[in-house]
Amino acid sequence: MGKPMHNTPMLDELESGPWPSFITGIKRLAKDEGKPYQNMMVDLLGQLEHSYNTRKGYWKGGTVGVIGYGGGVIPRFSEVAKNYPESKEFHTLRIMPPPGMHYNTKLLRDFCDVWEKYGSGLIALHGQSGDIMLQGTTTDNIQPCFDELNEMGFDMGGAGPAVRTGMSCVGAARCEQSCANEQKVLRMLVNTYIDDMHRPALPYKFKFKVSGCPNDCMQSITRADMAVIGTWRDDMKVNQAEVKTFIADKGRKYVVDNVVSRCPTNALSLNDDDTLDVDNRSCVRCMHCINVMTKALATGDDKGVTVLIGGKRTLKIGDLMGTVIVPFMKLDTEEDYEQLNEIAGNTIDFFAENALEHERTGEMIERIGLVNFIEGIGLEVDPNMISQPRQSSYIRMDDWDEEAKKWQDRKAA
Amino acid sequence: MPPRMPIESGVPDPFQYMHPTLARNYGAWKYHERPRPGVLCHTADSGEKVWTIRAGTQRQMDVYTIRKLCTIADDFADGYVRFTIRSNIEFMITDESRVQPLVDKLVSEGFPVGGTGPSVTMISHTQGWLHCDIPGTDASGVVKSLMDELHEEFINENMPNRVHMTTSCCQINCGGQGDIAINIQHTKPPKINHNLVANVCERPTVVARCPVAAIRPAVVNGKPSLEVDEKKCVCCGACFPPCPPMQINDPEHSKIAIWVGGNQSNARSKPTFHKLVAAGLPNNPPRWPEVAAVVKNILRVYKEDAKDWERIGDWVERIGWPRFFELTELPFTKYHVDNWRGARNSLNASAHIHF
Ligand code: HEM
Numbered sequence: 001m002g003k004p005m006h007n008t009p010m011l012d013e014l015e016s017g018p019w020p021s022f023i024t025g026i027k028r029l030a031k032d033e034g035k036p037y038q039n040m041m042v043d044l045l046g047q048l049e050h051s052y053n054t055r056k057g058y059w060k061g062g063t064v065g066v067i068g069y070g071g072g073v074i075p076r077f078s079e080v081a082k083n084y085p086e087s088k089e090f091h092t093l094r095i096m097p098p099p100g101m102h103y104n105t106k107l108l109r110d111f112c113d114v115w116e117k118y119g120s121g122l123i124a125l126h127g128q129s130g131d132i133m134l135q136g137t138t139t140d141n142i143q144p145c146f147d148e149l150n151e152m153g154f155d156m157g158g159a160g161p162a163v164r165t166g167m168s169c170v171g172a173a174r175c176e177q178s179c180a181n182e183q184k185v186l187r188m189l190v191n192t193y194i195d196d197m198h199r200p201a202l203p204y205k206f207k208f209k210v211s212g213c214p215n216d217c218m219q220s221i222t223r224a225d226m227a228v229i230g231t232w233r234d235d236m237k238v239n240q241a242e243v244k245t246f247i248a249d250k251g252r253k254y255v256v257d258n259v260v261s262r263c264p265t266n267a268l269s270l271n272d273d274d275t276l277d278v279d280n281r282s283c284v285r286c287m288h289c290i291n292v293m294t295k296a297l298a299t300g301d302d303k304g305v306t307v308l309i310g311g312k313r314t315l316k317i318g319d320l321m322g323t324v325i326v327p328f329m330k331l332d333t334e335e336d337y338e339q340l341n342e343i344a345g346n347t348i349d350f351f352a353e354n355a356l357e358h359e360r361t362g363e364m365i366e367r368i369g370l371v372n373f374i375e376g377i378g379l380e381v382d383p384n385m386i387s388q389p390r391q392s393s394y395i396r397m398d399d400w401d402e403e404a405k406k407w408q409d410r411k412a413a
Numbered sequence: 414m415p416p417r418m419p420i421e422s423g424v425p426d427p428f429q430y431m432h433p434t435l436a437r438n439y440g441a442w443k444y445h446e447r448p449r450p451g452v453l454c455h456t457a458d459s460g461e462k463v464w465t466i467r468a469g470t471q472r473q474m475d476v477y478t479i480r481k482l483c484t485i486a487d488d489f490a491d492g493y494v495r496f497t498i499r500s501n502i503e504f505m506i507t508d509e510s511r512v513q514p515l516v517d518k519l520v521s522e523g524f525p526v527g528g529t530g531p532s533v534t535m536i537s538h539t540q541g542w543l544h545c546d547i548p549g550t551d552a553s554g555v556v557k558s559l560m561d562e563l564h565e566e567f568i569n570e571n572m573p574n575r576v577h578m579t580t581s582c583c584q585i586n587c588g589g590q591g592d593i594a595i596n597i598q599h600t601k602p603p604k605i606n607h608n609l610v611a612n613v614c615e616r617p618t619v620v621a622r623c624p625v626a627a628i629r630p631a632v633v634n635g636k637p638s639l640e641v642d643e644k645k646c647v648c649c650g651a652c653f654p655p656c657p658p659m660q661i662n663d664p665e666h667s668k669i670a671i672w673v674g675g676n677q678s679n680a681r682s683k684p685t686f687h688k689l690v691a692a693g694l695p696n697n698p699p700r701w702p703e704v705a706a707v708v709k710n711i712l713r714v715y716k717e718d719a720k721d722w723e724r725i726g727d728w729v730e731r732i733g734w735p736r737f738f739e740l741t742e743l744p745f746t747k748y749h750v751d752n753w754r755g756a757r758n759s760l761n762a763s764a765h766i767h768f
């Protein structure tokens with residue numbers, strides 16, 4: 001017989017309602033006679049109810065890891081273990097999922113079997129960081145559990161001042177808007193700099209995120225130190241027959257109100273014969289019209305990526321978005337990929353050398369200025385990096401002629 | 414025996430786990446349609462079609478729930494699934510006649526089908542009391558409570574455009590930007606347990622962590638400790654992770670704030686950060702009714718007033734903030750006026766006034 005359940009009137013209230021209940025799931029584990037995690041989950045519920053009552057958290061960190069790696073385990077020790085001893089250790093393993101979060105049922109069941117043996121039976125799919133989060137195990141079980149997962153072909157994710165687990169959208173696997181091979185980019189970037197993930201020695205965290213188009217489903221501009229976003233530079237594809245079908249179905253007013261007039265750069269014009277003109281030189285590849293008219297409009301053929309650096313959330317200087325450092329580059333050949341990899345490597349090296357402790361890339365760039373960063377990683381300035389030129393005249397410009405010549409030379413090349 | 418060293422395999426190859434129709438048509442999709450809420454239909458250049466059925470999950474799943482989903486996938490969907498970043502599960506099938514049976518099965522097993530197109534999809538969230546070491550609230554509980562209330566909006570596509578909500582259980586805000594963000598907001602400076610500081614905290618690290626330089630080293634009761642200039646302190650809680658004796662969480666004074674208009678996408682306008690609209694809401698487990706009331710009210714007004722394809726941020730941009738506060742009947746206070754770096758850019762330097 002397992003340990004008797006604690007009284008959990010607050011948590012019980014989270015069992016009703018139409019949305020699936022995590023509490024019902026945890027209770028199921030707590031009632032799972034004979035399972036190694038049963039008592040752990042009884043006390044976990046007890047501690048959680050205690051939190052609900054006192055409105056306080058009771059976990060503290062510590063140091064727990066696996067041999068060979070410096071990070072990836074999130075250690076949790078209970079501060080109220082006296083009352084809830086069975087869940088006194090409740091560590092999380094961060095495991096990197098397949099990009100796009102694709103699974104067959106065998107793989108998911110294998111994860112369940114391993115976690116049933118060594119852990120709590122509770123898995124978050126997925127953490128905001130993009131990891132499979134295996135939540136809740138003891139210090140002793142971390143190593144054997146990781147070993148089994150590692151033998152299955154899975155590796156530890158990032159934690160601490162390190163390259164973190166990345167994310168890429170479903171993209172080319174099931175989205176016609178994809179302009180990139182997202183999984184290939186993500187795997188190349190993370191796997192090249194895997195040493196900086198497993199042996200945390202950077203000033204602070206560094207995240208890669210890859211979206212196949214400017215819809216940016218991976219939220220890379222606001223959440224990634226290095227965002228790689230698919231785009232195209234030739235003309236958008238317009239199927240005029242489908243435009244007509246769309247108009248016949250939805251009406252002209254709908255198209256004017258929801259497509260033409262919503263274009264941020266006024267690049268669209270509806271003709272009297274119900275065909276649509278696109279001014280491709282004004283279009284900024286925002287995706288809106290393509291999102292609305294999924295059959296009639298499509299991205300172009302000359303695809304590549306835009307790279308932005310520096311997105312992050314509030315701590316410490318406030319939220320920052322990534323800013324453009326590469327307006328467009330092709331990703332066709334292995335050399336193209338290698339070039340992207342070099343930009344990432346140079347950025348990480350520059351970050352490691354120049355950021356202050358606990359400073360993210362965006363904060364570093366804010367402090368030293370974009371130009372110093374761009375020059376530091378060996379790129380040239382480009383008007384696509386700004387939304388407008390400088391407004392302040394307080395700047396020394398001794399080398400104007402030289403800088404102007406650089407631009408002319410680059411144009412001539 | 415030497416210890417086993419890890420195989421640094423990194424990010425695995427996804428093709429071994431990918432639905433074969435997706436793998437076969439990789440990079441060669443033509444267009445998509447949404448035949449009904451919760452269902453997408455993608456057509457490939459090859460002419461092959463795949464229907465995707467999206468269902469909500471509780472994110473924190475026990476192995477029985479995962480296995481149940483696996484059994485559904487085996488019986489109804491070729492044995493493959495994928496997850497969205499908002500913890501929705503997706504089943505892919507290649508035969509339209511199998512859509513309805515799968516939808517019915519999911520609904521009968523308690524997994525709401527929806528979250529596509531202009532719906533309120535699952536709230537992306539964080540850990541909270543269940544597992545984090547610094548939380549002011551329980552993200553999973555807030556999300557479960559809210560998604561119960563927003564169930565109809567998840568299973569239908571009745572919003573002007575998609576609504577991506579997030580919650581964060583401390584002011585580090587792991588939840589990220591959202592059309593609506595529900596975040597902890599502390600309102601009192603940390604209470605310092607001076608007896609513990611010397612043993613637990615690296616004082617220079619803690620001092621350096623404060624965004625407003627409000628912390629200085631001090632000697633309290635003869636022991637090295639820290640002190641906080643409470644006039645400067647912005648109650649962000651950044652000192653708490655490196656120094657747990659700087660207790661920031663307070664059952665009463667750690668409140669919940671609501672922010673709107675964050676948008677990650679580049680569609681129409683450039684990405685935007687969310688902005689504060691409501692604060693001072695009680696952190697009221699187990700169901701946080703005050704938070705739900707404010708969120709539902711904002712969604713109601715948005716649904717009534719916004720035009721098709723306007724995200725919440727686009728909508729407010731058009732109608733203006735005065736009308737937003739008028740329509741939602743939320744109080745506008747001095748705290749809505751930003752004073753952080755770059756704040757001047759958020760002031761109205763024009764004669765453009767909404768009447
Ligand atoms: C003790 C300190 C911290 C702990 C324990 C912690 C823990 C976590 C956890 C558990 C997640 C995943 C959340 C989930 O989905 O459940 C996460 C994600 C995240 N954390 Fe932290 N975190 C800490 C510090 C920070 C700090 C200082 C920042 C910001 C500067 C931060 C920013 C984020 C962000 C933005 C995410 C979302 C993931 C992403 O956008 O890639 N965290 N963190």
Ligand code: SF4
Pocket residue numbers: 169170171172175176177178179211212213214215216217218
């Ligand atoms: S970011 Fe673009 S390519 Fe990727 S899934 Fe979203 S819409 Fe598709």
Ligand code: SF4
Pocket residue numbers: 262263264265266267268278282283284285286287288289290681
């Ligand atoms: S993609 Fe955006 S910018 Fe380009 S034409 Fe369409 S709406 Fe306009």
Ligand code: SF4
Pocket residue numbers: 539540541545546547548549552581582583584585586587588
């Ligand atoms: S938001 Fe704060 S409390 Fe919540 S998981 Fe992230 S770090 Fe922890």
Ligand code: SF4
Pocket residue numbers: 602603622623624625626627628641645646647648649650651652653661
């Ligand atoms: S709560 Fe924030 S502002 Fe206040 S002392 Fe701590 S770090 Fe500084």
